[in-house]
Amino acid sequence: MPLKTHINAEDGRQDMRITRDFDLPVELLFRAYAEPDLVAQWMGTNVLKLENKQHGGYQFETSDPQGNVVFRAHGVVHEFRTNEKIIRTFEMENTPFPAQLEFLEFEKRTDDTSRLTMHVIYRSPEDRDQILKLTFAQGINMAHNRLQDTLGKLK
């Protein structure tokens, strides 16, 4: 099944765009970012803080079944316009990755469909590629079967 999420990351640049079309009215899509209990559900993380307003901040924390914290991230909110856009920073704690800047734009397509565009700016092209490399390595295992399919077609 083709992915509904499109990544545009050009070589040598320090930004990327993540675009996704949803079968959801834009109001519902936006609520998934605005309400802490909904964010927690789809992100699969605990939402310790979510102040969706200018000068606000947020904090996420994920624990494994034994209760050890395996992921912590936080950021500040620069702009929050309902059903339109969120501008915020994002930083993973206890990792060498520097903070990144995120521009999230919510667009109505039809009454029942919407589009989210995330424009993410990293500190350097190397920092961006480092994130991609890490995900790539983690993804090797799960991407393995799909690679097999792809390669099967190339033969």
Place this chain on the structure above:
Amino acid sequence: MKIRRDIFQAIADPTRRAILTLVATHAMTPGAIADSFDSSRQTISKHIQILTECQLLTQELSGREIYYHFNPNKMKEVAEWLMPFAKMWDVRFNKLESIMKNHQSNKK
């Protein structure tokens, strides 16, 4: 397609995938890689050799030590290397979509 099949064989092995995962975070010496596994140095060395031959790992000489780097460029030739990143977001967004659809129908 000979080379591509070699890359596929290289990543088909779980130990070699584990080596790639390790080295992707930072460049490592063969000794440091071997120390992360229970297998013998000789076995790990053979795996590193295979990964290097198909250019998934590249070597860099620093002083008297050889460091191995992960080379994602090579993977681009085989399949879209952004795929896992896109997949990660796609899974997340699918979840968002289904949660919000339920949310919507519960409200009706």
